[in-house]
Amino acid sequence: MSEQPVLVERRGAVQVITINRPQAKNALDAAVARDVAAAVDELDGSDDLRAGVLTGAGGFFSAGMDLKAFLRGETPAIEGRGLCGITKTPPRKPLIAAVEGGALAGGFELVLACDLVVAGRGARFGVPEVKRSLIAAGGAALLLPQRMPRAVALELLLTGDPMDAERAAAVGLVNQLVDDGGAVDAAVALAERIAANGPLAVAATKQVVLSMPSWTPEEMWDRQDEIVRPVFASEDAREGSTAFAERREPVWRGR
Structure with missing residues (x-):
């Protein structure tokens, strides 16, 4: 060994x-x-x-x-x-x-x-x-x-x-x-x-799940939005939608 x-x-x-x-x-x-x-x-x-x-x-x-x-x-x-x-x-x-x-x-x-x-x-x-x-x-x-x-x-x-x-x-x-x-x-x-999934989306999803227990009900939607908004605006999000429309596998860039 x-x-x-x-x-x-x-x-x-x-x-x-x-x-x-x-x-x-x-x-x-x-x-x-x-x-x-x-x-x-x-x-x-x-x-x-x-x-x-x-x-x-x-x-x-x-x-x-x-x-x-x-x-x-x-x-x-x-x-x-x-x-x-x-x-x-x-x-x-x-x-x-x-x-x-x-x-x-x-x-x-x-x-x-x-x-x-x-x-x-x-x-x-x-x-x-x-x-x-x-x-x-x-x-x-x-x-x-x-x-x-x-x-x-x-x-x-x-x-x-x-x-x-x-x-x-x-x-x-x-x-x-x-x-x-x-x-x-x-x-x-x-x-x-x-x-195989979008790395930005995976990381943000994990962050939401782990952070959520410390959020109050009043703030949780705003706090989630802070984390997920950049993902929706990312190049990878556009690539995911484009690849789906073109019936091909996406190529993730992590940005």
Whole structure:
């Protein structure tokens, strides 16, 4: 195995980020955090990349924070950006979690920082922090109630017991269940479907969805208009309509 803590590859317009510490169940240390943050910065900064996939090597997503590294004084958080640089400041472009095995504690919080989830049928999701008299403060306590019914989120947070992939799909956390070993390829295929669409429209749509909870009912239409107006006036919007009329595939310029 490569000694690189994070592997990054491009599959066309899709970036695949792989946490590469299988011997430690892809536990998160400072090196992983720096490399994941750099990868998502590349995702957002590249005109050629349209969507990303985040996964773990060796059939396991991530067991969360590396406690041995923590005792050495390391943290997997990036100042001002949260865990691995994505929990407080997720990328502007869509990010899909491809989950095999376990996504536990901070590993689950990385999943919650992603927009969509593809999981192998043997995957498990959990936030066991309360079993150690800790709190899932890296995003789970805040985001789980937004991704599933509140009572189910509280069950996970207060018992610390894991949820299997079938139930995670049933409560709306997982978008697609696949056979074990197939999560990355299925996530890339889903990302390719997103990447085929207008990049300005995709990014603005994500921004509206993520921003909306903080808007009051009185302001939400005006705030949405601020985000979507430039998209409707863009070259890509004209190209999309022209391509439809001419019965051809659009060529996006991102402007």
